[in-house]
Amino acid sequence: MGLLMLELANSETRRTNSAKKIAEYVLRDPQAVIDMPISVLAAKVGISEPTVNRFCTGLGLKGFPDFKLRLATEIARRKFHISKDIDPDDSCTDMIEKVFESAHACLNSAMEGLDAAIVDDIAVRLCSARSIVICGQGASSPVALDAQHKLMRFNIPVIAHLDNLNQRMAAAGLGAGDYLLCISYTGRTIPILEIAEIGRNAGATLIGITSADSPLATICDRVLAVESSENTDVYTPMTSRIAQLTLVDVLATRLAVHQPKGFSDHLQRVKQSLSSTRLA
Template sequence: MGRTNAGIFMLNEMKNKLPPSERKIAQYILEYPEKAINMTATELGRESETSSAAVIRLCKSLNLKGFQELKLRVAGDLQRNEVLEFRDIEPNEPITSTIEKVTLNSVQTIQETANLLDTDNLNEALEALLKGRRIYFFGVGASSIPAIDAYQKFLRINRATSALTDLHMAATAVANASDEDVVFGISFSGETHEVAKILEIANARGAKTISLTKYGRSTVSDQADINLYTSATKEATFRSGATSSRIAQLHVIDILFMCLASRSYEQTVDYLDSTRVAINNLNEKVKKKK
């Protein structure tokens, strides 16, 4: 399971996408979380006027392993002392207030994303990245930024990596992939047609596929072998899809990179030292020319 909170967030995010019986259970838990965490699946089914089978189906819809995990996550939420709420900017807002709001929104996004990351899925993604002959990161629009960030990070530790941001170039590259390669699709909405299509091509080639989307089932996540999620955060009015969501995606890339570095620590340090020396040498040559 790995994480022991984000249950209330999951229920809030998925509530309107659930079948009627599961929605009733989600609504009951959101209204009476303290009571729900002390119930059995049978008791919750009875109290929500559904059934224990519907409770189990709800857990599956939330990508959880069972009712016990859901209860632990909700209980973890109840133990948190502070609740951060998204705060949008207002017309002619003072700079100090904007700084505070943007910072708090970013902190909330990072924390929610950390809570959503399933360590089993993260470990599976890590193993794929460690074993992959070549790694293709693909994202378009705002999601191209974490793809490029991943490329430069993995390149520094001598991983055969590409950052693809054009559909035709991505299709050309992935069409020649094999079952030894990894294709990592990034889409905040999870409904980016280009990303879903590239993962579909990768699957046909037998490559291992990983998705990074906001929490919940989507077209992109359905195409991937391994699903990683960020917070389904709200966005500031004037920067929709490009502030908190980007920070959440970069946060997951950083976590993957650090986990990979930890697995091959000595070798990673050697690679980073080599790249640092090369960059320093370049800088020294530039200084001498000046």
């Protein structure tokens, strides 16, 4: 079993009537459940104690105490989202907490939607890429730049383009064996879609870091999905970049595995090159 809190939101887990009631109650106030005996929880939810117990064992846990322990662990790690919206009247402390919480939540949903096989497949392909062009605009351009910085460390010819004209030129120049990595939160940014189209026609393989089922995702050969919440309120932190960056991290980590033997020498030289720019 993965994360308990995700499991509680899972429709598979909530099949039965009472399971749904338990899941809802626990999600609403997990902290309170931690100091509850099974009898109190059962009463609060309006079901019998054994039903609560069955719910726990059904989750693959040893029983109710085990359930509470897991819950406590996950709350401690702040690995889930209580999804309280940020209120302008919140104290700064509350805001900090909520922004971080939504970052955690965003990471969780990104991890949920990730297929290890696809990640590995992309990593293997990028290793033998003739070249990689990375494109992003607006909020995604820092991500593109970051991806360039990460991939640069491997011996792969990679370049990030943030300027639309340059992006078009670069995409048009690609061919078989080349990869075009398109980064777009919404997957509906027209200029990026056009670039993807250009790259595709030129014969490049398209990889997207974008939201699933978006127009961009549809056109891409391989997709690393990020969930799009579409909430553009001022107080809503822009968490998508966090997920995107972490996906780049995942990719880079996996790329490292598929490097040839002499790679560590290369890395050593890269590190060396920086040493004179740092204070001891």
